Amino acid sequence: MPMSSLLEQLIDALRVLPGVGQKSAQRMAYHVLERDRAGGARLAAALASAVERVGHCVRCRDFSETEVCATCASAGRDAHQLCVVESPADRLAIEQATGYRGLYFVLQGRLSPLDGVGPRELGLDTLAARLAEGEVQELIVATNPTVEGEATAHYLAQLARQHKVRPSRLAHGVPLGGELEYVDRGTLSHAFGSRSEME
Ligand SMILES: [Zn+2]
Numbered sequence: 001m002p003m004s005s006l007l008e009q010l011i012d013a014l015r016v017l018p019g020v021g022q023k024s025a026q027r028m029a030y031h032v033l034e035r036d037r038a039g040g041a042r043l044a045a046a047l048a049s050a051v052e053r054v055g056h057c058v059r060c061r062d063f064s065e066t067e068v069c070a071t072c073a074s075a076g077r078d079a080h081q082l083c084v085v086e087s088p089a090d091r092l093a094i095e096q097a098t099g100y101r102g103l104y105f106v107l108q109g110r111l112s113p114l115d116g117v118g119p120r121e122l123g124l125d126t127l128a129a130r131l132a133e134g135e136v137q138e139l140i141v142a143t144n145p146t147v148e149g150e151a152t153a154h155y156l157a158q159l160a161r162q163h164k165v166r167p168s169r170l171a172h173g174v175p176l177g178g179e180l181e182y183v184d185r186g187t188l189s190h191a192f193g194s195r196s197e198m199e
Contacts, residue, residue, distance in 0.1 A: 007033070059130075061123050062088050062106040071104065078102045082130070083140040084156055086110050086149065094142060097185035098192045102140070105130070110143060111152040122152075124159065131163035139167045140195060157198040167198040 004012070007029060014025035032040035056062065057069035064070075071077060081102025085091045091104050107122040119125070130136065139160040143149040157167035171194040183191075 056108075060104050060106055061108055061126070062091055062104060076101070079135045080137040081140060082136045082138070083142055084127070085142045086144060086152075090142065090144070093183070093188060094192060097188040100192065102138075107143070107152070110146075110148045111155060112148050119155070124155075127156075128159060128163070131160065131165050136163075136165050139165050140192075141167055141169050141198065142192075153198070168195045169198045170195050 010029045010032075011022070011025045014020055014028050015022065020028070032043075053065055054063050055065070057064040057067070057072055059068055059072040062069055062071070066073075078101050081100075082105055083091075083094060083100065083102055084105045084107060085094065086107050086109065088106055088108075091106055094100055094104075105123075105127055107124075109117050109122055111117060111119070111122065131139070139156065141153045141156050143152045143156070153169060157169075160167035170191040
């Protein structure tokens with residue numbers, strides 16, 4: 001089999017991005033080579049550095065270049081509230097839409113036994129240890145309203161109660177099946193503000 005050309009390798013590499021098929025990848029590759037080689041070089045450098053240097057915060061599991069991220073390290077955040085989200089994008093959505101000043105815990109997924117994603121893969125042992133520290137009083141469960149998200153929420157509520165922490169859930173109004181990050185700010189802000197204790 002002949003080695004593929006550099007152009008073919010570039011098109012193939014671009015397809016790792018979500019939503020990018022063969023046609024889009026070709027268009028991107030031609031665009032960079034025909035019109036914006038400097039931009040392409042900047043993209044390549046930024047990708048290489050990010051992949052190499054962005055890790056996870058040991059406290060909240062969000063993306064971070066440092067061992068403890070800026071939010072977790074901030075003295076201005078309320079350590080009595082801990083909001084659990086599925087993804088860094090969900091965390092950002094809440095941070096931008098609400099006036100929340102507590103801390104976060106990012107699962108980087110949701111419970112999905114069939115895909116081999118259990119409590120350990122989501123760092124729930126870390127979360128349990130965090131709750132055992134005794135500082136958290138309210139665990140705000142902000143998983144998505146999908147079947148797996150709800151199962152995860154149920155598990156988190158049990159974990160909270162085991163540590164005498166009050167679990168709360170965002171009010172309904174966040175559309176069913178809608179991913180948190182796509183909900184508009186007003187709706188998210190309202191759902192977050194009128195959360196209630198989980199049964
Ligand atoms: Zn952190």
